[in-house]
Each structure stands twice: as C-alpha cells, then as structure tokens.
Amino acid sequence: MIDEGHVRDLCDAANDDAALVLLEGRARVVDQPSEEESQGALLVITKRDLVERLGPNPSDQALHDVAGTLSDTVGKLGA
Numbered sequence: 001m002i003d004e005g006h007v008r009d010l011c012d013a014a015n016d017d018a019a020l021v022l023l024e025g026r027a028r029v030v031d032q033p034s035e036e037e038s039q040g041a042l043l044v045i046t047k048r049d050l051v052e053r054l055g056p057n058p059s060d061q062a063l064h065d066v067a068g069t070l071s072d073t074v075g076k077l078g079a
Helices: 002-011 045-055 060-077
Strands: 019-023 026-031 042-046
Touching: 002 019, 002 026, 002 042, 002 045, 002 060, 042 045, 045 060
Parallel strands: none
Antiparallel strands: 019 026, 019 042
C-alpha cells in the first residue's frame, strides 16, 4: 500500500506542509492536505513529521523501514 517511493516523494516535496495521504485506497503525496482534492483522505504523515523522525537526508534503508511501518499501521486501521 505504502512503499519507499511514496516516502521518498514526501521527503522530496518542496512544501513542508505536504503530506502522505490515502484516498480511495491509494497512497499519494499532496502539497496541501487541506485542499479540495484531498477531502475525505486519511492523513498518514506530514513532511514535517517525517523529517523530524528521520532527519533531512534519510538513507534508503530508513525510507524502506518507515514505509513498512506506515503500511503496516494503515493496514491495521483497515484503510
């Protein structure tokens, strides 16, 4: 559901308010989680929170590990 590419895209987002969300069962990165296009989406993590957790230049392994953790957590929510 959430893979390393999603987490990398969030890290690379220009906007610090960007977020990884689930919308209609699909993970995607949005610049502004409050925008109309993401209404009804489940907020998974913001770029700010991700950078706080991993630092500004996370390793590939760190991105992989976080993707697994986020995917597992979302799966347990039934999303």
